[in-house]
Amino acid sequence: MKFSKLALRNVKKSYKDYFVYFMTLMFSVCLFYTFNSFSSQEQVLNLSTSQSTVLKTVGQFMNVLSVFVAIVLAFLILYANNFLIRRRKQEFGIYMLLGMPKRDISRILVYETMAVGFLSLLSGLLLGGLCSQLLGVFSAGMLQVSMSFRLMFSIPSAITTIVSFTVIFVIIMLLNTRVIAKVKLIDLLQSKKKMEKARIRRPWVSVLVLLISLTLLGTAYYLATSSLQTFAVMLVPILMIGGIGTILFFMSLSGFLLQFIRFSKRTYYRNLHMVVLRQINAKISSASTSMGIVCLMLLLAIGALSCGFSLQHSLVDSVDQTTPYMYTYMQDENISEKDMKQLLSLQEVKRWNKVNVYTEKETLKTILPLMEGYDTDKLYAGAPLEYISLSEYNTAMEAQGNKPVSIDSREAFFISAKDDILDALTTAGEEHKLIAVYGQKLKLVNAQKTSSFLCTSPMPEIMLALVVPDAIVQSQAIDRTYWNIDLASEAQTSAYQTRVEKNFTDYAKQTGMQDYRYSGTTRDEVRESSLGSGMLFVYIGLYLGIVFLVSSAAVLALQQLSDADDSKSNYDILRKIGTPQRMIDHSILGQIAIYFMLPLSLAIVHAMVGVPVVSGAFSFLFGLQNMWKTNLMTAGVVLLIYGTYFLITYYGYRMAVQGPKHKQKKLSD
Structure with missing residues (x-):
């Protein structure tokens, strides 16, 4: 018999073993192709020039990210391949016992790898082609553009995918050849008799390790949540402490969990709980490190998905707030007001207003003691404290349809783009604390209780400022000015900006302005920028989240299925x-469920601590609020992928341990 035919027969015969391996390969190929084919979406989306640039930027970012993803998938595929080799060592030993040379066994493995690799590449690319179509629909929805429904397939992305996975398969072939060349016949024949040893045998040691792990995790949680500055400075130590604590936690379970449940004899001896718990305990004791790594990968998956969805959702929701005017020009150049009015062609616009921003020697450090219950590390204490005149503030607010604010000549109030900053300053306003502005004492009041946006910009330009009476700042130097303009219609914005940009460019050349940079932006530009950034965030979250989810679930599935054959004799005894x-099936379901839920449960606890911290950092950076709105979407993705692997593992395990009579009964049915 030719080796190629024998290899194909082995693949068909071992389809149960290869199914999880094949599905993981197919998903990996599909993901890799789908997120590398962004450039092809331009063919079906009706994009503006700026939107096309955004899409290309997202595509380039995905291509760079794919290098990291390829490394992660390579390790996953190598792990899955080692699982198959371990399960078939006895089979290879029989081949050698019958006189087959090692090089021929290696040749069979090469043919098997080629067959599975070809099928997974083909099916993965076909599935990836379908997913890329769906991704195009999602992109159109997120960019709020129309699309032409026609088939698209990216040849360059397909070639990149084929080359990347071919390299991985070649590495697998070389490693398999090396394993077969070095292995001894006795090791192959006795592979199933070798039991993995528990790392911790004594219960008191397990309890001690558990206490150490909880201490490390508590320390990591405290450092992460104490302040944003501490989190940023201590990020690497926090990750190391949390990672070590996670691994030690699973190491301690091997000796602690079983002993703990034994105290409840009613639970321990009920149905097949004793069998299930002993098998889980044995597996955790030998795979605690891998379970800890799986838990951390699940944390990364949940974090990536949650932050990606939340940022996209918040960016889109905040567009109306951050674009109160059709056009804004930020002036920090030394140009007279008369020239600015001519350059901006204000005689042609529907309405306009300007907001002058003033600063002095006082910094935000001055007001930090006033902010009760707020993480002041989120604010740069060295930044200058900014002031705005009451009349210009009211004019800007009235242009947005808001009511003007009235204060006395010796009063002032804070405004901010973030509601939580205003909330932190509420007590200072209620107690009418005094603050010095240009040498004069002003009494604080709570005149504005909602966020304020005084110009059109992708991110809030004025994060925190103090509104003061006009007389306080009328003789002070202006730091910068925001010229806000509304035209008769949105359709005029593009032509207006082109004309204004030319005016400023010509003026800079005529007056000899050095290093001039045009600082005007339109509502449409901000909207397209926000939508594009949101799409980038959500696709990064999806890409990394799905990759880590597949990797985590595949590792757990392979670990459980690798034990199925070893456990078959135990279940045969139970049947006898x-x-x-039905009781056996329930015990298998419980065993798989507990094994899958242990790392996921701890990952969820980690995420409940870590995700709000990371989201809070992004939230402040973008001036956004409420980063937990999309947890339901995250849970849906986790449930879909993790649940799929769970069900496949359950049915695969159950089929592997079924007795001959049960199989015959199913066939006759």
């Missing part, structure tokens, strides 16, 4: 002593 098949 009269255990109903």
